[in-house]
Structure formats: structure tokens, C-alpha cells
Amino acid sequence: MRFVQIIDFETQHIDEIRDLVQEAAEHSDGRGGGPTHRMVLQDRNTPDRYLVVIEFASHDDAVRNSEDPGTTRMAERVAALCTRPPRFTDCDVRASDELK
Numbered sequence: 869m870r871f872v873q874i875i876d877f878e879t880q881h882i883d884e885i886r887d888l889v890q891e892a893a894e895h896s897d898g899r900g901g902g903p904t905h906r907m908v909l910q911d912r913n914t915p916d917r918y919l920v921v922i923e924f925a926s927h928d929d930a931v932r933n934s935e936d937p938g939t940t941r942m943a944e945r946v947a948a949l950c951t952r953p954p955r956f957t958d959c960d961v962r963a964s965d966e967l968k
Contacts, residue, residue, distance in 0.1 A: 870904075870961035871927040875920040877946075877954040882910075882918065885946050892942040899936075901929040916951065927960070 879885060903922045911917035924930040933939055947954060 869926065870964070871924045871930050872959045872961055873922045873924075873930060874957040874959065875922070875954050876957070877918055877920075878914070878916045878951045879918065879949050880916055880951065881949040885949055888942055888945050888949075892938060895938055901925075901932050903933065923961070927958075930958075 902924075904925055905921075905923040907921040909919040909921070911919070922930075924933065943954075
């Protein structure tokens with residue numbers, strides 16, 4: 869079953885965070901079991917608030933990714949750029965439809 873993690877955070881350093889995520893993605897190229905999709909959302913009513921939706925093929929893949937030392941280092945560096953600790957919501961995907 870597909871798995872999604874939603875990360876809710878606030879920062880005034882989104883460009884630095886974007887660079888950290890890109891750097892981590894470059895180092896993990898070719899490694900299986902990582903995220904399959906990522907969407908970054910910015911709250912229109914609270915401009916420093918962001919939600920990142922990260923999809924994995926399974927919960928097991930997400931756990932392996934979370935336990936990777938590179939993921940841990942990136943998460944620590946991202947958290948240091950946030951104005952409050954990130955909040956995580958873990959979800960099993962029950963349905964996903966492309967709407968037009």
C-alpha cells in the first residue's frame with residue numbers, strides 16, 4: 869500500500885531548505901526505496917508555513933528512508949532553519965484519483 873508523509877513546518881529560509889533537499893536528492897540517486905513523489909505547498913494565509921507531501925511505494929520504504937543517515941542529517945539541517953519544530957503526519961493512501 870502506498871504511504872504518504874506530510875511535513876508541516878515554518879521557515880523564513882525556504883531557498884536554503886530547497887538547496888538542502890536538492891543536495892540530498894543528488895546524493896541518494898540510484899538508491900532504491902526512496903520517495904516516489906514530492907509536492908511542496910505554501911500556505912497563502914501564513915506565508916512562512918509550508919507543507920511537504922512525500923509519497924513512498926510503501927510504509928516499509930518510508931521507514932528505511934527515515935533510518936538512512938543521510939536523511940537524518942538533512943532533516944536536522946532543515947529543522948535548524950525552521951522557526952518551530954516540523955510536525956509529521958503519516959498516512960496510508962486509500963484512494964488517489966486524477967481529476968480533470
